[in-house]
Amino acid sequence: MSHTGPSGNGAGAVLHLDNVTRVHGQGAAEVQALRGVDLKVHPGEFVAVMGPSGSGKSTLLTLAGGLDTPSTGQVLVEGVALGGLSRKRLAEVRRRSVGYVFQDYNLIPALTAAENISLPRELDGLSTRAARREALAALEELGIRELADRFPDDMSGGQQQRVAIARALIGDRRLVLADEPTGALDSTTGEAVLAVLRARCDAGAAAMMVTHEARHAAWADRVVFLRDGRMVDESASQDAGSLLVAAAANAKGPVGE
Amino acid sequence: MSIRHGLLALLDQGPRYGYQLRTEFEARTGATWPLNVGQVYTTLSRLERDGLVVPAGEDDEGHQFYAATDAGRAELRAWFDTPVPRTNPPRDELAIKLAMAVTVPGVDVPAVVQGQRRHSIKALQDYTRLKARALAGESRPGGAGEPGSDLAWLLVLEQLIFQTEAEVRWLDHCETRLAKHAEVEQARAAEARSDDSPPAPTRFGRRRSKA
Numbered sequence: 001m002s003h004t005g006p007s008g009n010g011a012g013a014v015l016h017l018d019n020v021t022r023v024h025g026q027g028a029a030e031v032q033a034l035r036g037v038d039l040k041v042h043p044g045e046f047v048a049v050m051g052p053s054g055s056g057k058s059t060l061l062t063l064a065g066g067l068d069t070p071s072t073g074q075v076l077v078e079g080v081a082l083g084g085l086s087r088k089r090l091a092e093v094r095r096r097s098v099g100y101v102f103q104d105y106n107l108i109p110a111l112t113a114a115e116n117i118s119l120p121r122e123l124d125g126l127s128t129r130a131a132r133r134e135a136l137a138a139l140e141e142l143g144i145r146e147l148a149d150r151f152p153d154d155m156s157g158g159q160q161q162r163v164a165i166a167r168a169l170i171g172d173r174r175l176v177l178a179d180e181p182t183g184a185l186d187s188t189t190g191e192a193v194l195a196v197l198r199a200r201c202d203a204g205a206a207a208m209m210v211t212h213e214a215r216h217a218a219w220a221d222r223v224v225f226l227r228d229g230r231m232v233d234e235s236a237s238q239d240a241g242s243l244l245v246a247a248a249a250n251a252k253g254p255v256g257e
Numbered sequence: 258m259s260i261r262h263g264l265l266a267l268l269d270q271g272p273r274y275g276y277q278l279r280t281e282f283e284a285r286t287g288a289t290w291p292l293n294v295g296q297v298y299t300t301l302s303r304l305e306r307d308g309l310v311v312p313a314g315e316d317d318e319g320h321q322f323y324a325a326t327d328a329g330r331a332e333l334r335a336w337f338d339t340p341v342p343r344t345n346p347p348r349d350e351l352a353i354k355l356a357m358a359v360t361v362p363g364v365d366v367p368a369v370v371q372g373q374r375r376h377s378i379k380a381l382q383d384y385t386r387l388k389a390r391a392l393a394g395e396s397r398p399g400g401a402g403e404p405g406s407d408l409a410w411l412l413v414l415e416q417l418i419f420q421t422e423a424e425v426r427w428l429d430h431c432e433t434r435l436a437k438h439a440e441v442e443q444a445r446a447a448e449a450r451s452d453d454s455p456p457a458p459t460r461f462g463r464r465r466s467k468a
Contacts, residue, residue, distance in 0.1 A: 052433070198389065214425035215418060218381035219389075225374075235375045235382070 013040035014175050014206035015064055020073035022059050033059040035229040046201040047208045048217035051226035057210045058179060060226065064208060065100045065177045066090055078174060095120050099168030101178035105160045107152040113139065114148040117167045124171065138166035141196055157184035165193055169200060176200060176207040182216055194219040260292065260300050265309060265325055265333045272313040274320035275301060285409040304329065355431060366435055374428045381421045388414050
């Protein structure tokens with residue numbers, strides 16, 4: 001698959017993790033969370049990150065979202081190195097270019113679902129009315145339009161999770177980052193959410209999702225594996241149409257009666 | 258896999274000829290288990306021998322039709338009413354391979370696990386794409402969309418997805434199990450040797466660096 005897009009320092013990548021490391025603590029308590037990871041996510045691409053607990057998955061995601069700073073190496077979002085930005089500019093990039101789905105949702109308890117979702121757009125300068133319209137459309141896309149005026153405390157975990165996803169998808173975010181976005185959802189609802197993420201990527205966005213479920217990771221174009229802070233493996237999907245044809249060709253003779 | 262019962266199920270809906278049976282079987286299973294027309298005829302002749310189907314005439318083009326008998330319909334009901342036996346688990350090449358790998362010297366077992374997982378995830382990705390297409394009502398291998406056959410194909414596809422996912426989870430578990438085993442073995446080896454030579458790494462697990 002060839003990716004073309006606006007070229008920048010990341011050669012068209014929406015997200016470029018350029019040999020990043022992250023060390024927590026010092027001396028004897030030093031923990032190397034990431035030991036040199038190189039990863040590019042291009043427009044239209046959906047990448048899943050898998051790996052055992054403590055492998056560095058979540059650290060990778062927080063670095064990509066500009067919520068944490070690498071010890072060495074750099075993070076580029078749409079060709080812009082986050083390390084060189086002022087706090088104000090960084091906040092702007094995070095708000096305009098990056099949609100982030102937190103594992104624990106991080107909804108603002110004093111705001112309704114629609115207000116939680118429209119807040120970043122209002123900060124972008126949109127009118128309250130226009131922002132609400134977008135928020136309702138996002139809720140609709142996730143099948144929870146009826147939750148618009150409910151507060152987080154009155155919602156189930158699964159409902160809050162979907163509101164958090166709607167918030168990450170609103171506006172024209174070029175990069176969606178999601179930490180276990182289907183954790184609180186049953187398998188059919190989880191699948192619907194993955195289909196929404198998939199559709200966003202097919203429409204040109206880039207997404208990176210941390211998950212420990214292979215069935216969910218399988219919605220991505222690429223699945224990368226982390227172990228002990230390193231990318232140890234990667235699998236990319238081939239064209240699906242060829243799969244069963246290949247299966248038929250490889251069939252070891254007739255199936256038994 | 259019971260082609261016998263699959264063909265009986267199709268004939269239960271009315272007389273059909275060999276090639277038609279093959280096409281309809283594959284339409285319901287998305288060509289997941291490709292069937293050659295020779296197998297269809299062999300199976301039909303056995304079904305006929307057992308009194309479960311009878312020849313039911315030819316059409317103008319010379320197609321030989323078959324129809325289910327009462328005994329055939331009873332056999333089919335019994336099949337639907339009886340659980341598929343789990344008492345003799347089908348031979349699983351991967352389980353056999355790993356069982357052998359841990360006993361044969363010189364095999365890099367973690368590499369076997371990792372290579373298989375990469376392969377299985379890829380298959381899972383491909384099945385998931387086919388499923389997304391099926392849900393979007395797009396075409397699939399195997400052809401003609403008859404009523405119900407889309408649902409049948411989706412169920413078959415999801416069975417493949419769940420089965421592959423189970424395999425990946427089992428492989429993750431194997432990896433952890435191997436690493437634990439390696440740690441225990443190293444500790445035991447270190448204890449047995451009261452001299453101060455360093456413990457040799459075992460081949461069961463990469464030694465885990467602290468993270």
